[in-house]
Structure formats: structure tokens, C-alpha cells
Amino acid sequence: MLVLLNTPLNPIFLELGPITIYWYAIIIVTGVIIGLWLATKEGTRLGLPKELFSDLLLWALPIAIISARLYYVLFEWDRFVGRPWWSIFAIWEGGIAIHGALIGSVVTAYVFANRRNIPFWKIADIAAPSIIIGQAIGRWGNFMNQEAHGGPVSDVAYENFIRFLPDFIENQMVIDGVLYHPTFLYESIWNLLVFAGLLWLRKRNPLRGEVFINYVIWYSVGRFFIEGLRTDSLYIFDLLRTAQLMSIILIISGLVLIVYRRKDDRVNVRYNGKKV
Numbered sequence: 001m002l003v004l005l006n007t008p009l010n011p012i013f014l015e016l017g018p019i020t021i022y023w024y025a026i027i028i029v030t031g032v033i034i035g036l037w038l039a040t041k042e043g044t045r046l047g048l049p050k051e052l053f054s055d056l057l058l059w060a061l062p063i064a065i066i067s068a069r070l071y072y073v074l075f076e077w078d079r080f081v082g083r084p085w086w087s088i089f090a091i092w093e094g095g096i097a098i099h100g101a102l103i104g105s106v107v108t109a110y111v112f113a114n115r116r117n118i119p120f121w122k123i124a125d126i127a128a129p130s131i132i133i134g135q136a137i138g139r140w141g142n143f144m145n146q147e148a149h150g151g152p153v154s155d156v157a158y159e160n161f162i163r164f165l166p167d168f169i170e171n172q173m174v175i176d177g178v179l180y181h182p183t184f185l186y187e188s189i190w191n192l193l194v195f196a197g198l199l200w201l202r203k204r205n206p207l208r209g210e211v212f213i214n215y216v217i218w219y220s221v222g223r224f225f226i227e228g229l230r231t232d233s234l235y236i237f238d239l240l241r242t243a244q245l246m247s248i249i250l251i252i253s254g255l256v257l258i259v260y261r262r263k264d265d266r267v268n269v270r271y272n273g274k275k276v
Contacts, residue, residue, distance in 0.1 A: 039126050068096035075235070133195045149184065213254045224243075224248065
């Protein structure tokens with residue numbers, strides 16, 4: 001195990017009296033803004049109202065935060081037993097889960113699409129690249145907080161890979177003198193690859209819904225393997241990593257859904273809205 005010294009980056013972006021703004025928040029907001037811009041641009045190109053995704057975000061974002069917290073609390077219930085009830089809502093103490101956020105966002109988008117009389121799959125396809133690019137950017141918030149990292153780096157891993165990373169990444173991953181795997185970086189890179197793949201798929205004009213379903217599948221593939229390296233996983237019965245189990249379920253469900261929908265004669269609309 002490598003034992004090193006470092007000076008970590010300051011996780012605080014700005015302090016104004018009693019108000020403290022963290023880099024984590026700045027990075028997350030940046031990801032949201034970029035994702036919203038991309039979705040709005042593509043939605044407008046496909047004839048949707050310019051304000052559609054802004055309106056959706058006003059509902060989806062707070063619900064995503066709530067569902068992400070509830071998901072975390074559900075699988076970490078033992079940590080909250082005996083504590084004040086309001087600790088369940090103490091999100092500033094840490095503890096949210098991306099799968100919970102995605103569940104809340106998808107349900108919100110489905111209800112929103114029905115209320116606006118717009119096909120859900122059309123909204124989902126447009127939003128998919130925005131979601132994954134937001135996730136890729138958001139992982140750098142974990143970097144600033146020195147969290148969501150993997151286990152200690154072995155000498156072999158250091159010599160063959162880690163030592164080639166920029167110094168600021170290596171330094172930030174040294175915690176209490178131990179160098180840890182930057183799993184935030186692994187997932188961020190994977191998400192960028194998925195983002196590029198979704199843009200490529202979108203240009204090929206697939207059946208409506210398949211951009212989003214492919215997002216679910218390919219994000220889950222990367223998350224399954226990267227989760228196995230992390231040291232902060234949520235567990236089911238202290239046996240199974242929750243994110244890995246969820247990834248398997250989503251991969252299988254996505255593949256089954258693609259096959260089923262392609263056999264359904266009613267699914268005959270391409271991404272750009274044209275009939276097959």
C-alpha cells in the first residue's frame with residue numbers, strides 16, 4: 001500500500017459570512033445548466049417549446065433530490081435508527097444515491113409528458129445525453145470532496161496507471177497518507193464515452209425510446225464494474241452492493257424492452273418523429 005503526503009484542494013468555493021458555497025454545489029449546478037442547454041437546443045430542433053425542459057427541470061430537480069435521499073435512507077436505515085427523525089432530511093450531512101434520483105426523475109418526466117400531451121419517449125430520448133453529461137460533470141464534485149473513491153492503490157496499479165494521471169488528481173486522492181483509486185474519474189470518463197455513443201446513435205435515427213434505453217443499459221454496464229471498486233457502497237443485507245444489483249436489473253430490463261418494443265407494431269416512430 002502506498003503511503004504519501006499531500007495537500008488536498010479546498011472543497012469550499014466561497015464564504016460570505018455565515019453562507020458557505022461548496023465546489024460540489026458549483027459543479028453539480030454546472031452539469032445541470034449544460035444538460036438543460038443541450039436538451040433545450042435539441043428539443044427546439046424537434047419542434048418542442050423552448051421552455052419545455054426548463055419547466056420539467058423545475059419539477060424533476062427537487063423530486064430527484066428527495067428520491068435520491070429516500071433511496072439512500074432506505075438502504076442505510078440502520079444509520080438512522082435512534083437518531084432524531086429530522087436527520088432523515090439532513091442531506092447536508094451527505095448521503096444521496098444516483099439511482100434514487102433517476103427513479104424520481106423518470107416518474108416525474110412521465111407524469112409531466114402526459115400532462116403536456118407529449119410522448120414520454122420523445123422527452124426521454126432528448127434528455128438522455130443531457131443526463132449522462134450531467135453525471136460526468138457531477139462526479140468531479142465527488143473529487144473535490146474526496147469521496148466516492150475506490151480502495152487503496154497497489155504498487156502495481158500505481159506504476160502501470162495511476163502515476164500517469166495529472167498530479168492534482170493523484171494528490172487529491174491521497175487521504176490520511178493513503179492513495180485511493182479515483183473511481184470518480186473512471187465513472188466520469190465512462191459517462192463521457194456513453195454521451196458520445198448516444199449522440200452517435202441519435203444521428204442514426206433509431207426507434208423512439210432507444211436512445212434513452214441505451215443510456216440506461218450502458219451507464220449501468222460501467223456502473224456495475226466501477227461500483228465493485230468503491231468503498232462506500234450501499235448494501236442489501238450486507239451481501240449485495242445495491243448499485244450492482246440495480247445495474248443488472250436495468251441492463252436486463254433495457255435489453256428485454258428493446259426486443260419487445262421492436263416486435264410491437266405500434267412502435268414505428270423514429271427519433272426524429274418520422275414513421276418507419
